[in-house]
Amino acid sequence: MGLMDGKRGLIVGVANDHSIAWGIAQALHAEGAELGFTYVNEAIERRVRPLAGSLGVQFIVPCDVGSDESIDGTMAAVKSTWGQLDFLIHAVAFANRDELNGSFLKTSREGFRVAMDISAYSLTALAKAADALWATQASILTMTYHGSTQVVPNYNVQGLAKAALEASVRYLAADLGPRGVRVNAISAGPIRTLAASGIAGIRDMISAQKQLAPLRRSVTIQDVGKTALWLCSDLASGVTGEVVYVDAGAHIMHAAPGSE
Numbered sequence: 001m002g003l004m005d006g007k008r009g010l011i012v013g014v015a016n017d018h019s020i021a022w023g024i025a026q027a028l029h030a031e032g033a034e035l036g037f038t039y040v041n042e043a044i045e046r047r048v049r050p051l052a053g054s055l056g057v058q059f060i061v062p063c064d065v066g067s068d069e070s071i072d073g074t075m076a077a078v079k080s081t082w083g084q085l086d087f088l089i090h091a092v093a094f095a096n097r098d099e100l101n102g103s104f105l106k107t108s109r110e111g112f113r114v115a116m117d118i119s120a121y122s123l124t125a126l127a128k129a130a131d132a133l134w135a136t137q138a139s140i141l142t143m144t145y146h147g148s149t150q151v152v153p154n155y156n157v158q159g160l161a162k163a164a165l166e167a168s169v170r171y172l173a174a175d176l177g178p179r180g181v182r183v184n185a186i187s188a189g190p191i192r193t194l195a196a197s198g199i200a201g202i203r204d205m206i207s208a209q210k211q212l213a214p215l216r217r218s219v220t221i222q223d224v225g226k227t228a229l230w231l232c233s234d235l236a237s238g239v240t241g242e243v244v245y246v247d248a249g250a251h252i253m254h255a256a257p258g259s260e
C-alpha cells in the first residue's frame, strides 16, 4: 500500500539525475504514483527517456512552458492517455545568464520578461491548460527559493520571478481550493543541479548554508522529494497556498553561530 497508489501526475522539469524534479519523481514512484515526464527539447529528451525507463514510466511528452500551443498539446496528451490529473510538479525556471550576475539595477526589460514568463507565469499557464483535468483532491507543487523575499547576491530578477511565483501559488490555491485542488511551493536550499551548476560561487553558497543551517548540512533532492510526497499525498490534505522550506532550517537564522 503506497501513499500515492492510484494517483497519476505529470512532472515538468527533469533534466538529469541531479534534478530536483527527479528526486521528487523517485519519492512519488516509491509510493505507487504513476508518472508522466515532459521534455523541452531533444537534448533533454535523450536524458529523460532512460530515467523514465528506470521507473517504468511510459508517458513522455514534449512541453515548452514558454508556449501556450505546446502546453495545450501536453495537456491534450494527458487527457487522451489518463483523462484526468491527480498532481502536477512544476520544477522549471529560466533567466538569461547575464541577469544572474552582478547588479540587479542593470536588469533589462527583456530579461525581466523572460524570467517572469518562464519562471512564474508558466505555473499558471499549466494550471489553466489542465483546468478540465483536475481530479478532486489534486495537488499542484512548484519550486521556489529564498531569494524571493531576501536579497541573495546575483539571484537578481530570478528573485522577483520567485516572488511572483509564490504569489501565484496563493491566488491559484484560492481559485482551485473550492474544487479540492491544493497548490503549494517548496523553497529548497541550494542544491548542485544542472540549473545551479553554471552559477559562480554555488559551492561557496552550499558550504555557507552548512555553517548557518540548524541541521548543519545542505539539503538533497531526496529531502525535497520526501516533502513533495507529503504535499502531494493525503497527508497534507489541509495544506494549500503554502511555501514550505526544505533548507535544513537555514532561513530561520540571521547569522551563523560563532565557533566555540
Ligand code: 0WE
Binding pocket: 093, 094, 095, 096, 097, 100, 144, 145, 152, 153, 154, 155, 156, 158, 190, 191, 195, 196, 198, 199, 205
Ligand atoms: O532558481 C535557481 C536557479 C534558476 C536559474 C538558473 C540558471 C542557470 C543557467 C534560472 N536561470 C538560469 N539560466 C541560465 O542560463 N536556484 C535557486 C539556484 C541558484 O541560482 C542562483 C543562485 C542559486 C542558489 C543564481 C545566483 C545566485 C544564487
